[in-house]
Amino acid sequence: MNPIFWLPEATSLAERVDHIFYGLLALSALTLLLVFMLVVVLAVRYRRGSAARRGPLPEIVNREFEIGWTSITLFLFLFLFWWAASADLRSLAAPADALEIHVVAKQWMWKTQHPSGAREIDALHVPIDKPVRLLMTSQDVIHSFFVPAFRVKQDVLPGRDTEIWFLPTRTGVFPLLCAEYCGTDHSMMRGRIVVMRQQDYAEWLTQQPEGDDLAHEGARLFVARGCSGCHAQSSSVHAPKLAGLYGRTVQLSDGRQVKADDGYIRDSMLQPKRDIAAGFEPIMPSYAGLLDDGEVQSLTAYIRSLAAQTGKADD
Ligand code: HEC
Numbered sequence: 001m002n003p004i005f006w007l008p009e010a011t012s013l014a015e016r017v018d019h020i021f022y023g024l025l026a027l028s029a030l031t032l033l034l035v036f037m038l039v040v041v042l043a044v045r046y047r048r049g050s051a052a053r054r055g056p057l058p059e060i061v062n063r064e065f066e067i068g069w070t071s072i073t074l075f076l077f078l079f080l081f082w083w084a085a086s087a088d089l090r091s092l093a094a095p096a097d098a099l100e101i102h103v104v105a106k107q108w109m110w111k112t113q114h115p116s117g118a119r120e121i122d123a124l125h126v127p128i129d130k131p132v133r134l135l136m137t138s139q140d141v142i143h144s145f146f147v148p149a150f151r152v153k154q155d156v157l158p159g160r161d162t163e164i165w166f167l168p169t170r171t172g173v174f175p176l177l178c179a180e181y182c183g184t185d186h187s188m189m190r191g192r193i194v195v196m197r198q199q200d201y202a203e204w205l206t207q208q209p210e211g212d213d214l215a216h217e218g219a220r221l222f223v224a225r226g227c228s229g230c231h232a233q234s235s236s237v238h239a240p241k242l243a244g245l246y247g248r249t250v251q252l253s254d255g256r257q258v259k260a261d262d263g264y265i266r267d268s269m270l271q272p273k274r275d276i277a278a279g280f281e282p283i284m285p286s287y288a289g290l291l292d293d294g295e296v297q298s299l300t301a302y303i304r305s306l307a308a309q310t311g312k313a314d315d
Pocket residue numbers: 222225226227228229230231237238239240242245250264265268269272273275276277280281282283284285287299303
């Protein structure tokens with residue numbers, strides 16, 4: 001069932017969400033019908049002056065009946081919980097081969113960047129039938145990335161990465177909205193998602209101006225912002241080598257162990273005093289206010305690319 005005119009469905013997630021929605025709708029309608037039928041039947045039957053029996057309740061409500069209906073409704077609710085929760089969880093973990101798009105929200109626009117480096121504003125072109133993973137962050141306040149036709153909605157927060165993924169199943173142009181009140185022009189913070197056939201997308205990409213991809217831009221920033229002064233192999237400063245860091249478990253000086261993911265690397269730059277790598281002095285300066293979110297994403301992409309090259313940790 002897909003009444004496109006009232007709830008367009010353009011991703012695999014949308015289909016799943018709609019099945020749940022229609023399921024709940026049907027269940028609620030049945031319950032409503034049952035309740036109203038009982039109201040009407042009982043009102044007529046026990047109206048004033050009717051001959052219906054009004055003594056104490058008959059003994060039809062026995063133990064088996066109680067246990068029966070309690071467990072049926074219990075399992076029904078457990079099933080609904082499992083159904084909705086599993087759809088929700090599946091919308092969080094992207095498949096490994098997903099196309100990775102970086103999104104930066106700011107008052108009041110959406111900036112997106114493709115793995116090739118191509119950038120867009122208030123627009124995002126994606127190929128059909130290929131999973132797309134969005135890594136999102138905000139440059140100022142809280143926004144929310146909302147594509148109704150995709151049933152995709154995820155808050156975008158300053159100082160944090162959030163992600164969501166989808167698999168487009170229909171070509172076309174779909175509205176993108178901000179679903180978190182974010183200031184004067186919140187209602188104008190709109191964009192469009194263009195789902196294209198795969199060959200059209202490939203062609204579209206080749207027509208985009210040559211942007212540096214994130215990792216290359218990160219490599220440039222790594223030198224320009226002085227990171228390499230401490231972190232390069234040749235540096236005389238005692239700082240951890242970053243090759244192989246990404247994805248590894250880091251031993252911290254206070255005994256904790258953390259996984260070096262995007263969030264950890266972001267915090268290392270913006271709040272270096274928070275997690276100190278074991279065996280090092282807390283001499284790294286904070287880059288809060290010096291790097292914008294796009295630059296943090298680029299540097300993170302660069303550090304991630306180092307892990308892919310060496311594969312092995314060296315510190
Ligand atoms: C003054 C020298 C210095 C500069 C400049 C510097 N760092 Fe660091 N960095 C360190 C030291 C020392 C540590 C280890 C102590 C700590 O965790 O804070 C570190 C830790 C890190 C870590 C965590 C490493 C781990 O193994 O847990 C990351 C990631 C990092 N730096 C990235 C950067 C980036 C990106 C820049 C440039 C924007 C930069 N650093 C600039 C000295 C520096």
